[in-house]
Amino acid sequence: MSNPASSNEIRTRFAPSPTGFLHIGGARTALFSWAYARRHGGKFILRIEDTDVARSTPEAVQAILDGMRWLDLAHDEGPFYQMGRMERYKEVIRQMIDSGKAYHCYASPEELDAMREAQRERGEKPRYDGRWRPERGKTLPPPPEGIKPVVRFRNPTDGAVAWDDVVKGRIEIANAELDDLIIARADGTPTYNFCVVVDDWDMRITHVLRGDDHVNNTPRQINILRALEAPVPRYGHLSMILGPDGQKLSKRHGAVSVMQYHEDGYLSEAVLNYLARLGWSHGDDEIFDMRQFCEWFDLDHITPSAAQFNNEKLVWLNQHYLKLADNGRLAADASERLAQRGVDPEQGPSLEAVVGLYKERVATLNELADAAEAFYIDLHPAPELIALHLTDAARAALADLRKRLATVEWNKAALSAALKETLAATGLKMPQVAIPLRVAVLGQPQTPSIDAVLDVMGRDLVIARLDRHL
Secondary structure (H helix, E strand, O other), rough: OOOOOOOOOOOOEEEEOOOOOOEEEHHHHHHHHHHHHHHHEEEEEEOOOEEEEEEOHHHHHHHHHHHHHHHOOOOEEEEEEEEHHHHHHHHHHHHHOOOOOEEEHHHOHHHHHHHHHHHHHHHOOOOOOOOOOOOOOOOOOOOOOOOOOOOOOEEEEEEEEEEOOOOOOOEEEEEHHHOOOOOEEEOOEHHHHHHHHHHHHHHHOOEEEHHHHHHHHHHHHHHHHHHHOOOOOOOEOHHHHHHOOOEOHHHOOOOOOOOHHHHHOOOHHHHHHHHHHOOOOOOOOOOOOOHHHHHHHEEEOOOOOOEEEOOHHHHHHHHHHHHHOOOOHHHHHHHHHHHHHHOOOOOOHHHHHHHHHHOOOOOOEEEEEEEEHOOOOOOOOOOHHHHHHHHHHHHHHHHHHHHHOOOOOOOHHHHHHHHHHHHHHHHHHHHHHHHHHHHEEEEEOOOOOOOHHHHOOOOOHHHHHOOOOO
């Protein structure tokens, strides 16, 4: 069997099954695999394992691609689709049968069920008993009519398969514990464990990072690779991510889809920074960009213990990155979110200026859109706010301020001076004027500095909203 020439190049892969969204655990696996390739100047391969035809959907494929694109985890090769490689798998299976490394098994499902039930009754581990496995001196019965055979891999019967897992350390499993794996179903389609082996071989994968739910697959895959005389990658099995309650992260904990975090208003760099710290560390460093992460990332500091998801820390990171984000970028995102609500930010003050006012006061992009929305909608403050804050004395002060605002030079310093003049003229304190003013122009008692708010809103909008309450 031929295989492209190997080299010293590091080659990693991310190989999700398109049976649902790209979840947080998968995104972390992709991130670690991507970063390891980037650090060593290698290649990161994206492979879509879509052989589960009943459950794989085009929508799920697109969800994976969207998630990878949003996280900016660019692949160097691919995406490769297993369904497009069927002839390659079948070719290898034929060669394995011809060389005696695989064989046809004609046991019917009913026969196998009876075999396993008898084993359980004897207190044995249910496993295939090798009844159709060719052996020297063993006479096999003629193939039964009407039974399409599966193809089984001829697993070694003695010794052990072992590997030095880069996360979990040395793992060794006796071959006696492994039965002869089905590598092709009765309809001829190859099975997952076999396709993975051929793909990793053909794509010259040097390092496989994946979830620890794959540990049981690894000895079988190593044995098949050795039977094919193919290089065996280094394996690292990442521990699961737990929810705040210590249970495996799931839908009940909230957002587990990567794109759900996008919808909920998180920045991709905050999600990536947080994922990088889920099961890996670089001293006490908490905040770093992906360039720095790729320089630091190594396999030695991946922890074998389960990581616990802490949404409060993710929110804290998101707040940090929001403060640093370019106002133009935030305005573009806020514009999309406002458009989804039927709000047109073109009809009003500069959205860049508005997000600049609020980006240090919010935790998510959705909260930023919430704050910005008040600048662009036909605002009607809640009746209870009007009753509480727009008293007769407050309205009189706002009427005084409104006259000054009609002619004042429109900048923050001049607006601040006009407010102080109204305070002096009415004898009121700043909160007695500023809070009613906030309610009148933005429908809320708390905002950024009121002179900055007025400056961004512009004269026409401020006066129009004040006039509704005078």
